[in-house]
Amino acid sequence: MFIKLHRNAEELIRLSGGRATVGRIRILSILLAEQQAITHREIEQRLPQTLQLDRVTLYRALEWLAGKNLIHKVTSDDRVWRYHANRELHSHQQHAHFKCTRCAQVICLSDLPIERSWPLPIGYRFQEIELTVKGLCADCS
Amino acid sequence: MFIKLHRNAEELIRLSGGRATVGRIRILSILLAEQQAITHREIEQRLPQTLQLDRVTLYRALEWLAGKNLIHKVTSDDRVWRYHANRELHSHQQHAHFKCTRCAQVICLSDLPIERSWPLPIGYRFQEIELTVKGLCADCS
Protein backbone atom coordinates (compact mmCIF):
# COMPACT_ATOMS: atom_id res chain seq x y z
CA MET A 1 0.00 0.00 0.00
CA PHE A 2 2.50 2.60 1.14
CA ILE A 3 5.14 1.29 -1.23
CA LYS A 4 2.69 1.86 -4.03
CA LEU A 5 2.13 5.45 -2.97
CA HIS A 6 5.84 5.83 -2.80
CA ARG A 7 6.28 4.77 -6.41
CA ASN A 8 3.36 6.85 -7.47
CA ALA A 9 4.84 9.86 -5.72
CA GLU A 10 8.19 9.34 -7.38
CA GLU A 11 6.63 9.13 -10.79
CA LEU A 12 4.55 12.24 -10.26
CA ILE A 13 7.64 14.15 -9.26
CA ARG A 14 9.63 12.99 -12.26
CA LEU A 15 6.79 13.84 -14.59
CA SER A 16 6.83 17.33 -13.13
CA GLY A 17 10.43 17.68 -14.20
CA GLY A 18 12.08 17.88 -10.81
CA ARG A 19 14.67 15.82 -9.03
CA ALA A 20 13.19 12.85 -7.26
CA THR A 21 14.85 13.24 -3.91
CA VAL A 22 14.08 10.99 -0.95
CA GLY A 23 12.59 13.89 0.90
CA ARG A 24 10.18 14.98 -1.80
CA ILE A 25 9.06 11.44 -2.49
CA ARG A 26 8.45 10.77 1.16
CA ILE A 27 6.59 14.00 1.72
CA LEU A 28 4.33 13.47 -1.24
CA SER A 29 3.72 9.86 -0.17
CA ILE A 30 2.67 11.05 3.24
CA LEU A 31 0.28 13.56 1.75
CA LEU A 32 -1.14 10.99 -0.67
CA ALA A 33 -1.76 8.61 2.22
CA GLU A 34 -3.56 11.25 4.22
CA GLN A 35 -7.15 12.19 3.70
CA GLN A 36 -7.06 15.37 5.68
CA ALA A 37 -5.02 18.46 5.06
CA ILE A 38 -2.13 18.42 7.51
CA THR A 39 0.34 20.93 8.81
CA HIS A 40 4.06 21.21 8.36
CA ARG A 41 4.46 19.88 11.88
CA GLU A 42 2.25 16.91 11.29
CA ILE A 43 4.17 16.01 8.16
CA GLU A 44 7.39 16.24 10.14
CA GLN A 45 6.01 13.85 12.73
CA ARG A 46 5.04 11.34 10.07
CA LEU A 47 8.55 11.26 8.65
CA PRO A 48 10.44 8.12 9.74
CA GLN A 49 13.21 8.58 12.30
CA THR A 50 15.65 7.49 9.63
CA LEU A 51 14.69 10.41 7.45
CA GLN A 52 14.31 13.57 9.43
CA LEU A 53 14.42 16.59 7.20
CA ASP A 54 15.29 20.11 8.16
CA ARG A 55 12.31 22.38 8.69
CA VAL A 56 13.45 24.61 5.88
CA THR A 57 13.85 21.73 3.47
CA LEU A 58 10.33 20.62 4.26
CA TYR A 59 8.97 24.10 3.65
CA ARG A 60 10.81 24.32 0.36
CA ALA A 61 9.72 20.90 -0.79
CA LEU A 62 6.11 21.75 -0.02
CA GLU A 63 6.41 25.01 -1.89
CA TRP A 64 7.83 23.16 -4.86
CA LEU A 65 5.11 20.52 -4.83
CA ALA A 66 2.45 23.20 -4.66
CA GLY A 67 4.05 25.05 -7.55
CA LYS A 68 3.92 21.86 -9.61
CA ASN A 69 0.29 21.44 -8.68
CA LEU A 70 0.86 18.12 -6.99
CA ILE A 71 -0.49 19.44 -3.70
CA HIS A 72 -2.42 22.47 -2.53
CA LYS A 73 -2.14 24.70 0.48
CA VAL A 74 -5.07 25.49 2.70
CA THR A 75 -5.14 28.67 4.71
CA SER A 76 -6.67 28.78 8.16
CA ASP A 77 -7.51 31.15 10.97
CA ASP A 78 -4.72 29.72 13.14
CA ARG A 79 -2.15 31.16 10.74
CA VAL A 80 -0.85 27.71 9.90
CA TRP A 81 -0.73 26.31 6.38
CA ARG A 82 -2.11 22.87 5.80
CA TYR A 83 -1.21 20.75 2.84
CA HIS A 84 -3.14 18.19 0.89
CA ALA A 85 -2.36 16.06 -2.16
CA ASN A 86 -4.15 16.97 -5.34
CA ARG A 87 -6.33 14.07 -6.34
CA GLU A 88 -7.84 14.15 -9.80
CA LEU A 89 -10.86 16.03 -8.56
CA HIS A 90 -8.91 18.72 -6.78
CA SER A 91 -6.35 19.79 -9.25
CA HIS A 92 -8.58 21.62 -11.63
CA GLN A 93 -11.60 22.29 -9.50
CA GLN A 94 -11.99 24.53 -6.55
CA HIS A 95 -13.40 22.99 -3.44
CA ALA A 96 -14.29 23.92 0.08
CA HIS A 97 -12.70 22.80 3.33
CA PHE A 98 -14.01 22.03 6.76
CA LYS A 99 -12.20 22.86 9.95
CA CYS A 100 -13.11 21.55 13.37
CA THR A 101 -13.14 24.37 15.88
CA ARG A 102 -12.19 22.00 18.66
CA CYS A 103 -9.49 19.63 17.38
CA ALA A 104 -8.42 21.81 14.43
CA GLN A 105 -8.54 18.99 11.92
CA VAL A 106 -9.10 20.08 8.35
CA ILE A 107 -10.75 17.98 5.69
CA CYS A 108 -11.49 18.58 2.05
CA LEU A 109 -15.12 18.82 1.08
CA SER A 110 -14.39 17.34 -2.31
CA ASP A 111 -18.02 16.90 -3.16
CA LEU A 112 -18.65 20.54 -2.61
CA PRO A 113 -17.70 22.29 -5.82
CA ILE A 114 -17.92 26.04 -5.77
CA GLU A 115 -19.39 28.11 -8.50
CA ARG A 116 -16.64 29.66 -10.56
CA SER A 117 -18.02 33.16 -10.60
CA TRP A 118 -19.37 35.39 -7.90
CA PRO A 119 -21.16 38.74 -7.90
CA LEU A 120 -18.67 41.52 -7.19
CA PRO A 121 -18.72 45.33 -7.19
CA ILE A 122 -18.20 47.02 -10.54
CA GLY A 123 -14.61 46.95 -11.74
CA TYR A 124 -13.65 44.04 -9.57
CA ARG A 125 -12.27 40.93 -11.21
CA PHE A 126 -12.88 37.46 -9.85
CA GLN A 127 -9.96 35.07 -9.53
CA GLU A 128 -10.67 32.41 -6.96
CA ILE A 129 -12.59 31.63 -3.88
CA GLU A 130 -11.60 30.37 -0.47
CA LEU A 131 -14.29 28.72 1.56
CA THR A 132 -13.95 27.14 4.96
CA VAL A 133 -16.87 25.72 6.81
CA LYS A 134 -16.26 25.64 10.53
CA GLY A 135 -17.90 23.45 13.12
CA LEU A 136 -17.38 20.22 15.02
CA CYS A 137 -16.10 17.05 13.41
CA ALA A 138 -17.69 13.66 14.03
CA ASP A 139 -15.29 12.89 16.87
CA CYS A 140 -15.72 16.21 18.59
CA SER A 141 -19.47 16.76 18.35
CA MET B 1 -18.58 63.60 11.26
CA PHE B 2 -15.68 62.06 13.10
CA ILE B 3 -16.73 63.57 16.40
CA LYS B 4 -20.05 61.86 15.92
CA LEU B 5 -18.40 58.52 15.38
CA HIS B 6 -16.34 59.20 18.46
CA ARG B 7 -19.44 59.68 20.59
CA ASN B 8 -21.09 56.72 19.01
CA ALA B 9 -18.04 54.60 19.74
CA GLU B 10 -17.95 55.69 23.36
CA GLU B 11 -21.59 54.88 23.83
CA LEU B 12 -21.24 51.47 22.24
CA ILE B 13 -18.37 50.69 24.56
CA ARG B 14 -20.23 51.78 27.66
CA LEU B 15 -23.27 49.81 26.65
CA SER B 16 -21.05 46.76 26.40
CA GLY B 17 -20.11 47.21 30.04
CA GLY B 18 -16.47 48.10 29.65
CA ARG B 19 -14.32 51.06 30.54
CA ALA B 20 -14.42 53.79 27.95
CA THR B 21 -10.73 54.47 27.61
CA VAL B 22 -9.34 56.91 25.10
CA GLY B 23 -7.68 54.11 23.24
CA ARG B 24 -10.74 51.93 22.84
CA ILE B 25 -12.88 54.84 21.77
CA ARG B 26 -10.37 55.97 19.23
CA ILE B 27 -9.85 52.51 17.81
CA LEU B 28 -13.54 51.85 17.44
CA SER B 29 -14.01 55.29 15.86
CA ILE B 30 -11.34 54.49 13.32
CA LEU B 31 -12.97 51.20 12.47
CA LEU B 32 -16.39 52.81 12.22
CA ALA B 33 -15.01 55.40 9.81
CA GLU B 34 -13.44 52.77 7.61
CA GLN B 35 -15.30 50.79 5.03
CA GLN B 36 -12.69 48.17 4.49
CA ALA B 37 -11.31 45.70 6.95
CA ILE B 38 -7.93 46.99 8.08
CA THR B 39 -4.92 45.52 9.82
CA HIS B 40 -3.44 46.19 13.19
CA ARG B 41 -0.72 48.21 11.48
CA GLU B 42 -3.16 50.30 9.52
CA ILE B 43 -5.08 51.11 12.65
CA GLU B 44 -1.84 52.13 14.33
CA GLN B 45 -1.08 54.47 11.46
CA ARG B 46 -4.47 56.10 11.71
CA LEU B 47 -4.00 56.89 15.38
CA PRO B 48 -3.13 60.56 15.95
CA GLN B 49 0.44 61.37 16.96
CA THR B 50 -0.91 62.58 20.27
CA LEU B 51 -2.30 59.17 21.05
CA GLN B 52 0.09 56.43 20.13
CA LEU B 53 -0.83 53.22 21.83
CA ASP B 54 1.42 50.32 22.58
CA ARG B 55 1.11 47.45 20.10
CA VAL B 56 -0.02 45.14 22.86
CA THR B 57 -2.67 47.53 24.06
CA LEU B 58 -4.00 47.76 20.54
CA TYR B 59 -4.15 43.98 20.23
CA ARG B 60 -5.91 43.69 23.55
CA ALA B 61 -8.40 46.40 22.76
CA LEU B 62 -9.23 44.76 19.44
CA GLU B 63 -9.68 41.43 21.15
CA TRP B 64 -11.99 43.02 23.66
CA LEU B 65 -14.04 44.79 20.99
CA ALA B 66 -14.37 41.54 19.05
CA GLY B 67 -15.46 39.72 22.19
CA LYS B 68 -18.16 42.31 22.72
CA ASN B 69 -19.26 41.89 19.14
CA LEU B 70 -18.57 45.49 18.26
CA ILE B 71 -16.10 44.48 15.57
CA HIS B 72 -15.17 41.29 13.77
CA LYS B 73 -11.88 39.81 12.72
CA VAL B 74 -11.21 38.64 9.20
CA THR B 75 -8.66 35.95 8.58
CA SER B 76 -6.48 36.00 5.50
CA ASP B 77 -3.84 34.00 3.69
CA ASP B 78 -1.15 36.52 4.63
CA ARG B 79 -1.48 35.53 8.30
CA VAL B 80 -2.57 39.02 9.26
CA TRP B 81 -5.84 39.73 11.00
CA ARG B 82 -8.00 42.48 9.64
CA TYR B 83 -10.66 44.21 11.67
CA HIS B 84 -13.96 45.73 10.73
CA ALA B 85 -16.72 47.42 12.68
CA ASN B 86 -19.95 45.51 13.00
CA ARG B 87 -22.64 47.48 11.28
CA GLU B 88 -26.21 46.42 11.88
CA LEU B 89 -26.09 44.05 8.95
CA HIS B 90 -22.92 42.34 10.04
CA SER B 91 -23.44 41.60 13.64
CA HIS B 92 -26.01 38.88 13.27
CA GLN B 93 -25.48 37.80 9.71
CA GLN B 94 -22.55 36.08 8.17
CA HIS B 95 -21.06 37.67 5.12
CA ALA B 96 -18.29 37.12 2.66
CA HIS B 97 -15.14 39.17 2.12
CA PHE B 98 -13.14 40.10 -0.91
CA LYS B 99 -9.38 40.35 -0.96
CA CYS B 100 -7.36 41.90 -3.75
CA THR B 101 -4.47 39.63 -4.65
CA ARG B 102 -2.38 42.61 -5.70
CA CYS B 103 -2.87 45.40 -3.15
CA ALA B 104 -4.17 43.16 -0.35
CA GLN B 105 -7.13 45.37 0.47
CA VAL B 106 -10.06 43.59 2.06
CA ILE B 107 -13.64 44.67 1.75
CA CYS B 108 -16.85 43.29 3.16
CA LEU B 109 -19.30 41.89 0.66
CA SER B 110 -22.21 42.94 2.83
CA ASP B 111 -24.76 42.18 0.19
CA LEU B 112 -23.55 38.65 -0.06
CA PRO B 113 -25.28 36.74 2.69
CA ILE B 114 -24.27 33.14 3.06
CA GLU B 115 -26.68 30.33 3.62
CA ARG B 116 -26.68 29.33 7.24
CA SER B 117 -26.36 25.65 6.69
CA TRP B 118 -24.11 23.59 4.51
CA PRO B 119 -24.01 19.91 3.58
CA LEU B 120 -21.46 18.10 5.72
CA PRO B 121 -20.40 14.49 6.31
CA ILE B 122 -22.47 12.53 8.81
CA GLY B 123 -21.76 13.42 12.40
CA TYR B 124 -20.34 16.80 11.57
CA ARG B 125 -21.92 19.87 13.07
CA PHE B 126 -22.08 23.19 11.27
CA GLN B 127 -21.11 26.33 13.15
CA GLU B 128 -20.02 29.04 10.77
CA ILE B 129 -18.61 29.72 7.42
CA GLU B 130 -15.64 31.72 6.24
CA LEU B 131 -15.69 32.82 2.65
CA THR B 132 -13.14 34.98 0.89
CA VAL B 133 -13.39 35.80 -2.76
CA LYS B 134 -10.03 36.67 -4.22
CA GLY B 135 -9.29 38.70 -7.30
CA LEU B 136 -8.40 42.21 -8.38
CA CYS B 137 -10.03 45.30 -6.96
CA ALA B 138 -11.26 48.14 -9.15
CA ASP B 139 -7.98 50.04 -8.77
CA CYS B 140 -5.79 47.06 -9.53
CA SER B 141 -7.62 45.46 -12.42
Place this chain on the structure above:
DNA sequence: AAATAAACGCAATAACGTTGCAATGATTTT
Protein backbone atom coordinates in the same frame (compact mmCIF):
# COMPACT_ATOMS: atom_id res chain seq x y z
C1' DA C 1 -10.52 62.45 47.78
C1' DA C 2 -9.70 57.58 48.44
C1' DA C 3 -10.36 52.86 47.04
C1' DT C 4 -10.55 49.39 43.58
C1' DA C 5 -10.10 46.72 39.77
C1' DA C 6 -9.62 47.09 34.93
C1' DA C 7 -6.57 48.56 31.48
C1' DC C 8 -1.95 49.88 30.07
C1' DG C 9 3.21 49.88 28.79
C1' DC C 10 7.30 47.50 28.60
C1' DA C 11 10.12 43.58 28.01
C1' DA C 12 10.38 39.01 27.04
C1' DT C 13 8.62 35.01 24.61
C1' DA C 14 6.22 32.08 21.17
C1' DA C 15 5.06 30.46 16.65
C1' DC C 16 5.42 30.27 11.85
C1' DG C 17 7.82 31.03 7.99
C1' DT C 18 11.85 32.97 4.98
C1' DT C 19 16.64 34.09 3.34
C1' DG C 20 21.71 33.57 2.46
C1' DC C 21 25.23 30.62 1.73
C1' DA C 22 28.35 26.82 1.79
C1' DA C 23 27.98 21.69 1.43
C1' DT C 24 25.71 17.76 -0.62
C1' DG C 25 23.92 14.72 -4.01
C1' DA C 26 20.70 13.48 -8.16
C1' DT C 27 21.20 13.48 -12.85
C1' DT C 28 23.55 14.13 -17.16
C1' DT C 29 27.64 13.92 -19.81
C1' DT C 30 31.94 12.02 -20.93
Place this chain on the structure above:
DNA sequence: AAAATCATTGCAACGTTATTGCGTTTATTT
Protein backbone atom coordinates in the same frame (compact mmCIF):
# COMPACT_ATOMS: atom_id res chain seq x y z
C1' DA D 1 32.28 4.16 -14.02
C1' DA D 2 33.95 8.63 -13.12
C1' DA D 3 33.49 13.50 -13.65
C1' DA D 4 30.80 17.55 -14.18
C1' DT D 5 26.83 20.20 -13.26
C1' DC D 6 23.60 22.58 -10.86
C1' DA D 7 19.33 21.67 -8.17
C1' DT D 8 18.57 20.68 -3.53
C1' DT D 9 19.81 20.50 1.30
C1' DG D 10 21.22 21.90 6.17
C1' DC D 11 22.41 25.32 9.22
C1' DA D 12 22.22 29.74 11.21
C1' DA D 13 20.32 34.03 11.20
C1' DC D 14 16.44 36.87 10.41
C1' DG D 15 11.44 38.76 9.85
C1' DT D 16 6.82 39.21 11.11
C1' DT D 17 2.74 38.66 13.71
C1' DA D 18 0.84 37.90 17.94
C1' DT D 19 0.89 36.61 23.08
C1' DT D 20 2.22 36.54 28.11
C1' DG D 21 3.84 38.27 32.68
C1' DC D 22 4.06 41.84 35.65
C1' DG D 23 4.52 46.21 37.80
C1' DT D 24 2.30 50.84 36.96
C1' DT D 25 -1.40 53.82 35.63
C1' DT D 26 -6.11 55.29 35.31
C1' DA D 27 -11.31 54.99 34.76
C1' DT D 28 -14.88 54.40 37.70
C1' DT D 29 -17.19 53.78 42.09
C1' DT D 30 -17.65 54.88 46.88
